[in-house]
Structure formats: structure tokens, C-alpha cells
Amino acid sequence: MSAPIVVHGLYLTGGRAVTINDEIVGLVYDDWGLIELLGWAGLYDAEHCLEDAQWIEWRGGWPHRYRWGYS
Template sequence: MSAPITVHRPSPTGGRRVTVNGAIVGLAHDDRDLAEFLRRAGLFDAETILDDPRWVEWRGGRAHHYEAA
């Protein structure tokens, strides 16, 4: 089973696309944005799961880094 939340590689202009169960929920520029998108998706304890690979897969870059690729 793969993680339901994917934080994709940083974009050329900065920020990372975020998907929940395959649906795009936004472009995060920091962990605060990411947590807000997850709260809107119904995950109210978002800050506690950001480093849990069962919940979040960070692709194409280091976790918690949002700078342009």
C-alpha cells in the first residue's frame, strides 16, 4: 500500500504539488501550506504525520524543502 499523501518534486518556480489519494489539493511553499491543505482534506492532525511514510511520500527532493528545482 502506498501513502495516501504525495508531496511531489519542487517545481522550477518553487513550491511542491500536493496530492491526496491522487487528487491535487494545492501547491505548498512550506510546511504550513502543506498542513493547511491536509486540514482542508479532513486530516486535522496534519503536523504529526508529515514525517510518517505510512501517510506521506516525499518525492524528488528532501522532505520539508520547497525551493525551486
């Protein structure tokens, strides 16, 4: 079974789309934005789920990277 939350690959303009149960819920530009979005969606204590593969799948790029390049 795959994770219910997916952080998709980088857009050319930066940021990553987030889906919950295959429904697009937003675009985030950093971990704080992801935590805020997940909290808004009802996930209590979202910051502790960022490294939990049962909750979040990072697709199409490195986890916690929201911009192209090394910055």
C-alpha cells in the same frame, strides 16, 4: 501499499504539488502551507503526520524543502 498523500518534487518556480489518493489538491511553499492544506482536506492533527511514511510520501526531493538552493 503507498502513502495516500504525496508531496511531489519542486517546481522550477518553487513550491511542491500535493496529491491525495492521486488527485491534485494544491501547491504548497512550506510545511505550514502543507499542514493547512491537509487540515482543509480533513486530516485532523496533520502536523504529526509529516514524518509518518504511512501517511505522506516525499517524492522528487528532500522532505521539507520547497525552494531551490540552500535557503
